[in-house]
Amino acid sequence: MASVERKQEKQGPFYRGYGIRRQTSAEIVTEARRSLRTLQTRRPFTPREEHRQLFGGSARTRDGRPPSSFSLHARNFDAPDSRPNSGTRLSPLEHKSRFPVSPDEDCSKGVPKPPAEQKDKRGGAGGGARTRLVRARSLMIIPSVMQHDANDPRTEGVDEAISSTNPPQHEPFHLHSSSKQEKMEQSSKHIPNKHRPNEHSRTPRPSSADLSPGKGTKRDAERGRRDSTGSDETVFWTSEVLPVLEMFESVALGGTVSKETMERLCDACTGLHNVLSENGMLGKRFKNRSSVLRALFRLIDLGSDRLNLTLAKLILELDVSGNNLLNICKLVFKISRNSKNDSLFQDNGVIDSLLSVIQREDFSSSGEIVLYCTGSLKLLSGNSALTRLLLAKDFIPVSLQLSQHLIQITDPKASPTPDQHNISGHILVQVTAALRNVADLSESRAAFLSSSVFSTLCAVIDRHRDDQDVCLNVARIFSKLSSYAECCCALAETSSCYRLFLALLCKHSRKQALVVRLLFTLGNLAARSDQARQRICEEERSIDVLLELFQNYLRVPRDKPDEDEDVLIKLIRVLANLSIHPVIGSALASNTLCVQLLLKVMEVRSVEESAELVVNASTTINNLSFYQSESSVIRVQHKHVSELLLRLLLSSNMDAMLEATRVFGNLSQIEEVQRFIIRNKVHRFVVALLDSKNPDVCFSACGVLTNLSVDPTGRSVINQEGAVHKLIDCLRDFGPQDWFLAAQVCQTLWNCTDEAEGREEFAQELLEILCLYSDQKALQWPSSDDIKAYQEACWELEFLPVAEMLKKRMRRYANLPETICDTS
Template sequence: MASMERKHEICTPFIPRRSALTKTSAEIVSEARQSLRVQSTQRPFTPRDGHRQLFGKSSVRADRGSRPPSAFSLHTQNFDAPDSRPGSGTRLSPLDHKPKFPVPCDAEDAFKAFPKPPADPLEVKKGLAGARVRLLRAGSLTTLPPVEGHTDATERVNPDPGQKQLSAKRLPATDHTKVHGGPCKPGPHRAASERRIKQPGVDSGLRPADCTTGRRTELGDGDDTTSKEEDAESLMWNNKIGPLLQELETVAAGSSEASVDRLCDLCDGLRGTLAEADMLGRRCKRRSGILRALFHLIDLNSAQLNLHIAKLCLALCVSGNNLLNICKLIFQISRSESNDILFQNNSIIDSLLGVLSNEDVSTSGEALLYCVGTLKFLSGNSAILRLLLDKNCVGVAQKLIQRLHTVEETHFTMAGHILVQLTATLRNLADHPDSRPLFVSFSVLSQLCLVLRHHRKDQDICTNISRIYSKLSSYSECRLALAQTPDCYRLFLELLSKHHQKQDLVVRLLFTLGNLTAKGEEARQELYQCKGCMDTLLRLYDSYQRRETGVPSSSKPPVNTQEDDDVLVKLVRVLANMCIHPAVGPALASNTTFIQLLMETLELRSVQESEELLVNVAATINNLSFYQEESSAIRHSRLTISNLMLKLVLSYSMDAMLEATRVYGNLSQSKDVRDFIIQNKVHQFVVTLLDSKSTEMCFSACGVLTNLALDPPNRVSLSLEAAAAKLVDCLRDLGPGDWQLAGQVCQALWNLIGGGSEKLLDTQETESLLEVLITYSDEEEALKWIENADMRAYHKECWELEFLPVAQKLMKTLQPPDLIE
């Protein structure tokens, strides 16, 4: 009876243990090492687009005629000078000449100089303003020169329609002279209007001093504050702003290289002056004159100057066509990488982020598009990338995404164009380590899931977001945030099914799923329980395994691209990680279609061309072989799989050898597999692996030898290969650094000598083994080289759990009877 009990003890095969009891850290590591393994792989590589375009060559929008262009021409005449005025609705060609309408200063009524004035004074005012709007719109910057002797229409047209009507109602109905100031005195000397700055095509907006005073007296009756503000603005204009505009014109006329720097300084000086006087935005009544002067400079075609002009125009809150053209102008400059340095030395990025924060897609959709396109280009520069993070670009992007969620159907297409640029920008930002906390704190990852739901048909948007996820899901805090997003797994499966032929999208979604299932048990089960999960994944598997050549024949393997193999690598990794869950693993092991696809991959692919794929397939089979239920398809196909593993064992790849050896370690629990190993001389190769000095390789080899030594005939075959001597050397060399390996070596030796029933070790080998066992069984001697307290505790657990019990049993068997107490 005792001999039977000992025989049963001797013949314990190499079977990984799984206990429902609370495990020590050593037990957890031991299980992970001996059985199920999480698979890792490299993140898909995204090549950099060599040309800066709104939509790259791979974009599905590449053939759409309606998509916004990346290249265009901008000139002065493209801008609308009277930016603060409503458009006439009709765009006329610029005038070839500049007609001049002189108005005599001694006229009783300035309006009499114009033909056929309306009888009603309200109609007079309204009609004149309307005419000016149409002329200025039509002629753009080649507009009428300043009209002498009457008030500039710019002041009479208020940007706010409500305020315009109110001003008109307050005008006296009978006295035109008071409205426009007192009558000008006849004579050769004109009023103070002569002192104003006159620029060709630029209306400075200055008025005669006496006319201005009369107007304020009439309209500002009882409003001293308004009069003081107008006086202050006129003073600022005459003393500072006007001279700056005149100098801008003078320097621009010089058109020398040195003048560009001077013009940039003047633009900055003008902006500072306006800011000091609180006249930025739309608060300056002569704002349109400033804009016209700035627009004239654009034809100088200087990127440096145009950025300064754009910054000032955005500070003046241009809108409509001018806002669009300014954003186009900045976009055009950003298309050249050589101009990146200009953005680093200019606060224009703050202005762009301001546009993104304040403009709405319904009114400024195209301007937002070019604005975000600029940030996409700039975020490819590492130095500017850092600036964007410091300026809260992630937070601004998150707010814009929220606004784009609510766009009306009529603006949905433009919202999609903007999101292509925005997600590409976020993709670049995700490269920087400091961006990860921002993506989490601003809930950008969950917001992007909403974008995927709304734009699931848009391959460009889906691909960009998949790139963001593939980058960030490699980090624990981002992975957790994504895993907590409701229904993200179902959404990913829907996208995989819908866009199954778009390789770059599929491979990144699979990589993200592989990252999510690598660490969390909940993720493995939640993904598996999604409706249609395995159907979707296995259809992808079958599709990419047979791409380009159809179903392969036995004589002609398929010619697959590296990209197709990459999809299969990521897909198999997801399935391998799912196998780890105790409820999912048995179901997958019983899935005949799945197992058949794995074996087909092993049969059709070569290690030379598809090394990583075959390694992942072998690792998946190893995980599945842990489950030994009767329904397991792995169990029923174990001999076929053992035969397919031969190409991996005999390959040049150490990773392939390792995974194949692990598979043999699990499958060799069955006697027919052990017989197959001996018959095909695989045991010779396994013994040779003990010389590798790799702890993982030796551990797997010892597992196979432990199972092979269960059968007495196999012990003789192993002894002929000097397996015992190699095991002793492995224990001596690697044991103190890896007590799990040391314990497995002792288990293999125990089975090899038949628990003492067979004498397969000579005297020298026995003495050498006893010496090592005695030394390593002493705790102080075994752990003396470990100084770190935490590591010492861990190694002690492994030493006590994995090594000491079997070592003591082995020593008791090897020692002479007279030395046994």
């Protein structure tokens, strides 16, 4: 009877992955997941720009790209915003004002009185002829008495006159100072606008339609409403706006302005903005808007960033256009270049105005305006507080909309001009750089996921493949976001990304910063799912592209070896993660060039100098060695591989030793490799690893020992090193926490205890542990239902079958009855 039981017990040795029953496909996949591991690595470091510029560290040539540095003065602005572009500009007069610095001093002293205007001999200032004779200096007068209706033909000439002159350089705005003029102004306030004596106006003759029956009442009512509105605006101008402009006028340019005066100017400018906003006078609805703008433009020459930003906010909301809008956007950009001014943007609200300009401006005619707006936002996004402010103001959807617009304009079907394509690229550099900074915020991920950001960014790099700056910024965005599971899954669903990444790797193979980020993103995608791995390899020449890069960066010496090594680390990680797919892994294991390049890394690089690179290469070798087909290059070259692994075992790097042990765990099924291990005393290192407190290390060591103990010679050698006692300690320490490891330890013990000498010494101890671990009720299980169900399944399917067999053997060794700790 005993001999029959003995014969039934003798089922043969355990190999790693060998079971007592035929495994299901699900179990095979589970086992493969334990043996093949995805590689993780650090995300490429993106340094902050030391100098805030439009194109910091750009690959663009300086010729043809907009400047980051420039000077702006009041003379650069068109005094009346509504002035048509004549194409001819007069040079400013070389004249310096002599106004007192203090606003308390009398501004009228020393200011020459303008000569009395001569009446037209024909009795009136007819239309445009008279207005063209108005001198430039007289147009600098704030027209407090020149209230007119923009739709009234009688004032058309006045509008044209005001709209056709620029203020001279440093020329102050003047109020009338003569007593005669003051009396005229005071008397004019009591005369209705249409009845004021005005030598420049002519009463229009009523038409026959106006005199027809039934028309007079309606016309009179409309005129009455218009006059009432004009009168209200006159009172508003005199009481609310004019005092502020007079304060602006009292400040002299060219000297030093006190801090207190600057504070008053900022407060006054803010107050003026509030007053205009409350009365609905922002935009272009205010009839005296040109006068306000001239006064605001003048203050720019004071050179205060705080004041200029306050001015810019108000000027932008007065809806300037053309050259003035461009210069204001340049002014804001100039202020944003100084990081010390970041706090000014938090309290100013100009960011809203910039976003509004981006959304409403027509790119085809205002490309440079949009460029400096987005450039300012890019620089501000380098500040984490302002980045959160941009995120709260929906910067991501605004950027997405702008990018889509730029994509449409540069569509080859739309036949874009070279200038349109260039300015589009310049703008996208700013937009993508700002999005790159926003992507650093964890709270931004929801916004990136809720919009079609990934597909739009793929379209951007597809349209601008030649633009290294745009491609690099987008690659930086993807490398950051793909580090997070939900964003990586969303990118994996963007089918065009795989083709684009491989195309850019071919086109910009020498651009290290771009290549390393594309490879990092591909490695993240390949780490997620078999579907992503399959999509990568389905692209034409995908593996060839990766191996060509591998050859170039491994063999060609470069100026920056550290950057080359980072490329190799990310590239090998892609190969390691792709190899988890069974079809792809088998193909890579049979690819001679792939295996030779990996082995060359282990040959020419030392683990002491390039630890991560060498460890990644050995991990990829481990994944490929899992596939045992006859065409496997690793199994064919097992001798050379074993020699390289021995170098890693002798190193002081624990990660390298662990990876070498894992590869030996797969290759030690080959008899020649077993003899190599024993001949070079590798088994001593492996047995010593059992003392490690790391379960992964113990698991890998058990794999090697399981295969070595199949042969009686190998079993004897490892038992001499005290392997059995160390295995029992591993089972006691790690069993309840890792049932996979417990099953592997039991398999190794099964092989090592076959007719072992001194078995009475360990049989009783091992039996007690096995009896305890075989009692499901005696074990402590996790409180989480999901984790408990998973561990119970592992315990039942992986550990218990091997433990029951080993218990029967230990009872026999200890001469104990079969009923001892019988869990059945």
